[in-house]
Amino acid sequence: MGGTNRLQRRLYSWRHIDKDCIVIHGTVTGLQAQVNLILRLPGHQDVEVECVVDTGFAGALTLPPAMVTTPGLPYIIRINANLADDTNVMTSVYGATVVWHGVERNIAVLAMGRRPLVGTALLEDSNLSIDFYEGGSVIGNVLGLLFSLRRTG
Structure with missing residues (x-):
């Protein structure tokens, strides 16, 4: 999915939203x-989406096709995606705005x-902690913020 990584980097833009939403809980x-993220839809209410964290997925986000076409997310391109079992599938890529760590991010959605899957492109520059047992906690922190708090605290 090398083409997807280049696409992700071109589409990322950050805009700070809320200092109190910097930690992701799941x-x-x-x-x-599982973690929730906010999908920001132009002209509609925000939608909270429950996603599975997939550290084997190098992109930012996948959504089932009906979740992408129903709100009318803008179509970008069709790509050949390589899956974990080394098969290739053609899939459509759409643009979306999500709120992640309290920041609006424009991302590519497969x-x-x-x-829905959250991939490592959204986890980049984060510290992810998972207690792997039923009901265990999932916590994602922004690395730069943790460093900053330790230095000044």
Whole structure:
């Protein structure tokens, strides 16, 4: 998915939203780390999306195709995506704005799969802590902020 990584880097833009939303909280359910993110839809209310954390996915986010086309996210391109089992599938890429660590981020979303996945492109520059047992906690912190708090605290 090398093309996806280049696309991700071009689409990222950050805008700070809320200093109180810098930590991402989630829960382990069925041995899957799950977190919620806010999908910002132009002209509509924000939507909270429950996502599985997938550290094997180098992109930012996947959403089932119906979740991408229903709110009318802007179509960008069709790409050949390489999956974990080394198969390749054609998938559509859409642009979306999400709120992550209290910051609005413009990202590329792959329309594929049955459930939303958060990939490592969103986890970049974060510290991810997962207590892997049913009901365990999932916590994501911004690395720069933790360093800053330690130095001044």
